Amino acid sequence: MEHRRLGASGLWISEIAYGNWLTHASQVAEDAATACVHAALDAGITTFDTADVYAQTGAEAVLGRALAGQRREGLEIFTKVYWPTGPGHNDRGLSRKHILESCEGSLRRLQTDHIDLYQAHRFDHHTPLEETLRAFDDLVRAGKVLYVGVSEWRAEEIRAALDLAAQMGLDRIVSNQPQYSMLWRVIEAEVVPECEAAGIGQVVWSPMAQGILTGKYLPGQPVPEGSRGADPTGSTFLSRWLRDDVLTRVQGLRPLADQAGLSMAQMAVAWVLGNPNVSTAIVGASRPEQLVDSVRASGVVLDADLRAAIDEVLGEAIVRDPARTESPAERP
Numbered sequence: 001m002e003h004r005r006l007g008a009s010g011l012w013i014s015e016i017a018y019g020n021w022l023t024h025a026s027q028v029a030e031d032a033a034t035a036c037v038h039a040a041l042d043a044g045i046t047t048f049d050t051a052d053v054y055a056q057t058g059a060e061a062v063l064g065r066a067l068a069g070q071r072r073e074g075l076e077i078f079t080k081v082y083w084p085t086g087p088g089h090n091d092r093g094l095s096r097k098h099i100l101e102s103c104e105g106s107l108r109r110l111q112t113d114h115i116d117l118y119q120a121h122r123f124d125h126h127t128p129l130e131e132t133l134r135a136f137d138d139l140v141r142a143g144k145v146l147y148v149g150v151s152e153w154r155a156e157e158i159r160a161a162l163d164l165a166a167q168m169g170l171d172r173i174v175s176n177q178p179q180y181s182m183l184w185r186v187i188e189a190e191v192v193p194e195c196e197a198a199g200i201g202q203v204v205w206s207p208m209a210q211g212i213l214t215g216k217y218l219p220g221q222p223v224p225e226g227s228r229g230a231d232p233t234g235s236t237f238l239s240r241w242l243r244d245d246v247l248t249r250v251q252g253l254r255p256l257a258d259q260a261g262l263s264m265a266q267m268a269v270a271w272v273l274g275n276p277n278v279s280t281a282i283v284g285a286s287r288p289e290q291l292v293d294s295v296r297a298s299g300v301v302l303d304a305d306l307r308a309a310i311d312e313v314l315g316e317a318i319v320r321d322p323a324r325t326e327s328p329a330e331r332p
């Protein structure tokens with residue numbers, strides 16, 4: 001496993017991270033979740049990503065139990081705040097109250113006294129940015145959070161946060177967590193150039209487009225049993241890709257992967273790691289064998305001819321519109 005710097009910060013992280021959205025405390029039972037965490041550790045993954053909202057706080061608790069007893073200094077634990085974790089007006093968003101309260105809950109569930117990277121899961125249009133940045137800064141000064149990042153923020157939102165932090169003398173954000181894959185490239189036009197210039201690293205999610213790019217979903221066929229596509233919750237997030245036109249194009253990637261001596265999962269992960277602004281690709285896994293497969297992408301470089309051939313095969317299925325990076329206009 002190779003490691004990269006998280007943006008321009010001094011923190012090194014594994015270039016493939018393991019994330020537990022939709023799996024832990026949800027699609028998979030706890031023994032399978034623990035086996036995946038151990039497979040990740042065995043493969044050299046040191047970076048783990050979760051969020052307070054995953055499985056309504058259940059995913060953080062599963063990860064905390066699975067990592068208990070590991071050497072804390074050898075791990076980088078990332079979590080997030082913003083989406084609702086309770087019924088109240090203040091159980092959501094990026095207010096000072098919710099950030100400070102949610103952080104305490106995350107620390108307790110993750111069984112740790114500090115979070116390595118604490119991320120604003122979306123931009124909150126109903127909280128002054130000063131209030132959010134000051135709350136994050138207080139957590140950093142208290143030693144509860146070591147680094148601060150954001151997720152799915154637009155280029156101008158990231159710029160505003162950097163400018164304000166500089167003016168107010170507050171800790172600056174070091175990362176952004178966007179969706180990024182061969183199919184979903186909306187960060188390339190605006191977010192990546194802004195971040196490259198500012199030393200912000202991308203911590204990218206769904207590098208395999210939730211399993212679509214592994215090639216296991218076939219056009220005109222029922223979704224495979226036991227897959228996210230067959231899970232009642234998971235399938236709602238996957239539906240945008242479960243179209244025959246997309247799935248047919250994805251099958252066209254198989255000969256390219258075969259020729260490169262890679263599995264389709266490895267080619268998908270290596271593709272995102274080919275963007276130098278990417279600090280880590282967060283992969284998901286519902287069973288340990290999937291991690292054994294995807295982590296082999298570490299260190300693999302896809303040459304320019306292969307990248308061009310991928311573009312050609314995926315063609316119109318690729319989404320590039322930078323306006324697709326957005327946070328809810330109203331707090332959820």
Ligand SMILES: NC(=O)c1ccc[n+]([C@@H]2O[C@H](COP(=O)([O-])OP(=O)(O)OC[C@H]3O[C@@H](n4cnc5c(N)ncnc54)[C@H](OP(=O)(O)O)[C@@H]3O)[C@@H](O)[C@H]2O)c1
Nearest residue numbers: 019020021205206207208209210211227228283284285290
């Ligand atoms: N910031 C955000 O808003 C946000 C949003 C979403 C995700 N994330 C983060 O990104 C992480 C990864 O997201 P993701 O799970 O969608 O990523 P992904 O790596 O694109 O998809 C992972 C899923 O694909 C399938 N899979 C993985 N490896 C496979 C293999 N080798 N062969 C066949 N199938 C394989 C598994 O699903 P099945 O076995 O069930 O089919 C697995 O759960 C999350 O856990 C979370 O930490 C962040």
